Amino acid sequence: MAGVFITFEGPDGAGKDSVLRRVVPELTAHLRVPVLETREPGGARISEHIRELILDPANTEMDPRTEAILYAASRRQHLVEVIRPALAAGKVVVCDRFVDSSIAYQGAGRGIGEDAVGALNNFATEGLTPALTVYLDVPASVGLARINAHRRDTQFDRLDQEKEDFHDRVRAAYLRLAADHRDRIVTVDATQTLDQVCADTLAVLRTHLAAYWQE
Template sequence: MAGKFITFEGTDGAGKTTILNMVLDYLKEEMGDKLVTSREPGGNPIAESIREVILDRKNVDMDKRTEALLYAAARRQNIEQTVKPAIADNKLVICDRYLDSSIAYQGGGREIGEDAINEMNQFATEGFLPDLTIYFNLPVEEGLKRIAKNRAEEEVDRLDVETIDFHNRVHAAYQRLAKANPKRIKSVDATQSIDAVYQNVLEILQPYLNEFKK
C-alpha cells in the first residue's frame, strides 16, 4: 500500500489550524508512527528558515514575485525532505497548506496570475499533488473578525494585515480552485460550530484512513 498525502487549505481566520490540531490529536492515537505532519511554508529546518523570512512583518518591501519564489523554494524542500520519503514509507502525511495556497494568495491575492503561479510551481513540485485537499470555506469578513478577536498581536503575520480586497481575491481564487478540482478538493462550511466542522472533516477523511486498516 502506498502512503497518502492530505492537505488542509483555507483563508485566514477560517479555523483551519484549530480543526487540524483536533484532527491530529485524534490521528496520533489511531495511527501512531504511521502519521507524519508538516506545514507550508516549513516542515523541516531549511523550509522553516524560509518561512521566517516570508512571514516576518518587518519585510514590507518584499517583492511579490520574490515572495512567490520563496514559497515555491520552501515547498520543494518540504516535498523532497519530508513528504515524499514518508509516502514511500507507506505513511499518512497531513500538511497545513500546499500549492493551492500559493495559487490563491500569490496568484489571486497578489494578482500575479493563478495560471502563472501554477506554472512556476510545476518546476518546484514536478506535478506532485495531494490525494485529498480539505478546504475550509468562510466569508472573508467573518475570517477577519475572528483574527481580530482571537489572535494575539505576536501571532499576526505579514499576510494577516493585508487589505480586505486582497483577502477577497484570495477567497475568490480558492472558490475557483474548488470548482475546478472537485475530486481532490472537498469543501467544508466553516461557518458551522467547531464540533460540526470537526465531524465533517473526519467524515471526509475516513475513507482514506480506512486504507491504512486493510
C-alpha cells in the same frame, strides 16, 4: 508512492489549526499506518531560512513574484526533506497549507496570476499533488472577524478594507480551485460550530482513508 498525501486549505481564520488539533489525534488512533502532521516550513532548515526572508518586516521592497518564488523554494525543500520521505515510508501525511495557498494568496490575492503561480509550483513539486484536500470555507469577513476577535478597537479602517478585499480575492480563488478539482478538493462549511466542522472533516477523512481505518 506508498503513503497518502492530504492537505488542509482555507482563508486565515477558517479553523485549520483548530480542526487539525482535534482531528489528527483521531487519525493517529484509527489508522493502521503512521500519521505525520506537518506545515510549511516544517522544520526543514533551509525552508525556515527562506521563510524568515519572506516574513521579515524589514523586507518592505519584496516584489510579489520574488515572494512567490521564495514560497515555492521553501516548499520544495520541505517536500524533499519531509513530505516525500514520509510518503515513501507509507505514512499518511497531513499538511497545513500547500500549493493551493500560493495560487490563492500570491496568484489571486497579490494578483500575479493563478496559472503562473500554479506552473511555478508545478516545477517546485514535480507535480506531486495531494490525494485529498480539505478546504475549510468561510467568507473573508468571518475569518478576519475570528482573528480580530480579541481586538478592542473594532473600527473598520481603510487598511482593514484593503485587507478584506485581498482576502475576498483569496476566497474566490479557493472556490474556483474547488470547482475545478472536484475529484481532489472537498469543501467543508467552516462557518459552522467547531464541533460540526470537525465532524464533517472527520467524515471526509474516514471515507477517503477507509482502506486504512480500524475501529
